[in-house]
Amino acid sequence: MIRxxxxxxxxxxxxxxxxxxxxxxxxxxxxxxxxxxxxxxxxWVVAWIVVGFAILPYLTVVPAIWIVRRVEDLSTAEFVAAVxxxxxGLLMGLLLGLPLSNFDKPLGLWxxxxxxxxxxxxxxxxxxxxxxxxxxxxxxxxMIRPPSGNGEATRAGDPHIVVDTSAIIDGRIADIVESGxxxxxxxxxxxxxxxxxxxxxxxxALRRNRGRRGxxxxxxxxxxxxxxxxxxxxxxxxxxEVDAKLVALALARSRVILTxxxxxxxxxxxxxxxxxxxxSLANAVKPAVLPxxxxxxxxxxEGKESGQGVGFLDDGTMIxxxxxxxxIDRELDVSVTxxxxxxxxxxxxxxxxxx
Numbered sequence: 001m002i003r004x005x006x007x008x009x010x011x012x013x014x015x016x017x018x019x020x021x022x023x024x025x026x027x028x029x030x031x032x033x034x035x036x037x038x039x040x041x042x043x044w045v046v047a048w049i050v051v052g053f054a055i056l057p058y059l060t061v062v063p064a065i066w067i068v069r070r071v072e073d074l075s076t077a078e079f080v081a082a083v084x085x086x087x088x089g090l091l092m093g094l095l096l097g098l099p100l101s102n103f104d105k106p107l108g109l110w111x112x113x114x115x116x117x118x119x120x121x122x123x124x125x126x127x128x129x130x131x132x133x134x135x136x137x138x139x140x141x142x143m144i145r146p147p148s149g150n151g152e153a154t155r156a157g158d159p160h161i162v163v164d165t166s167a168i169i170d171g172r173i174a175d176i177v178e179s180g181x182x183x184x185x186x187x188x189x190x191x192x193x194x195x196x197x198x199x200x201x202x203x204x205a206l207r208r209n210r211g212r213r214g215x216x217x218x219x220x221x222x223x224x225x226x227x228x229x230x231x232x233x234x235x236x237x238x239x240x241e242v243d244a245k246l247v248a249l250a251l252a253r254s255r256v257i258l259t260x261x262x263x264x265x266x267x268x269x270x271x272x273x274x275x276x277x278x279x280s281l282a283n284a285v286k287p288a289v290l291p292x293x294x295x296x297x298x299x300x301x302e303g304k305e306s307g308q309g310v311g312f313l314d315d316g317t318m319i320x321x322x323x324x325x326x327x328i329d330r331e332l333d334v335s336v337t338x339x340x341x342x343x344x345x346x347x348x349x350x351x352x353x354x355x
Contacts, residue, residue: 005057013052017045069252078128085127089120159184160230161276162250164259165195165242169214172278173258177227182276185228186258188218189249191242193231247271286315289348291336297350298331299324319348327352 021041096119097112127134163186167173176182196218200211222229232249239245243264250257250273257268258276265275289295299309302325309324321327321334334350341347 009052009056017048085123089123093119159254
């Protein structure tokens with residue numbers, strides 16, 4: 001979108017430059033009787049093309065995106081209060097502007113306009129600032145019903161959770177969404193979608209398969225009715241790195257990121273962004289195992305220490321069996337001796353049960 005606006009800005013800038021150069025003042029144009037006037041004219045037009053290319057997005061698209069974001073952040077009460085305040089202010093400005101229009105020009109032209117802007121914007125800010133008192137008064141006289149939930153926190157689609165590429169490729173996010181544990185709207189930035197497409201087009205077979213799986217997971221989540229998935233065009237052009245773009249986008253929205261990236265996790269937390277980490281969730285929902293409990297496990301390989309065997313539970317938890325090296329490729333009953341929580345996850349130490 002911004003690319004096309006810049007092209008349009010360059011064209012408009014060139015037309016403005018040509019128009020200014022052809023305006024006659026005292027029967028002379030801007031570059032008339034100037035040595036090398038053609039070169040100066042070309043440089044003049046190029047300069048206006050550059051100016052139009054650079055500033056038109058900041059005069060059109062950027063303000064429009066800012067206004068849309070601010071409106072999206074408003075609650076229903078704030079939006080209604082703002083509209084009513086603006087209408088009341090403009091009506092007051094119109095009533096006061098009628099007698100002012102009788103003044104001679106230019107006062108008769110500008111005073112009504114200034115009064116309308118003053119009262120319109122003033123009443124808009126006043127009604128938004130006092131919206132709680134206005135809602136209380138409206139509820140007291142029966143104009144509106146009191147909210148049945150928690151006010152702004154119950155707005156549909158809140159919060160807006162910004163999703164990282166790693167969480168999509170991981171695949172478990174789709175199962176979590178289908179289970180109903182994620183409440184809100186999943187926000188997929190366009191640059192994350194572009195990164196997924198780039199991975200899916202990779203010459204490396206493993207990366208290509210991961211990228212394609214990520215696209216399939218995203219398509220699967222879009223079909224899930226319980227949790228909305230929103231593709232946003234916010235490119236954050238002032239930031240180069242993808243992780244920094246995600247944090248900036250989360251700060252501009254509801255300060256929530258869904259990721260599996262350890263580094264992004266730390267950076268986001270330092271900047272006050274809440275992080276939903278799928279690995280942390282997986283570790284949190286693993287069944288609690290206490291020393292003395294009995295488990296049945298299949299030993300599949302030797303451990304680091306002499307005589308140890310290693311097996312895994314269904315949820316991927318590693319079990320180190322003392323003296324289990326001689327039971328490789330066999331299932332045996334073990335008794336838990338201790339549980340160790342590490343950065344990589346949870347490890348269980350056990351001994352073969354004595355019959």
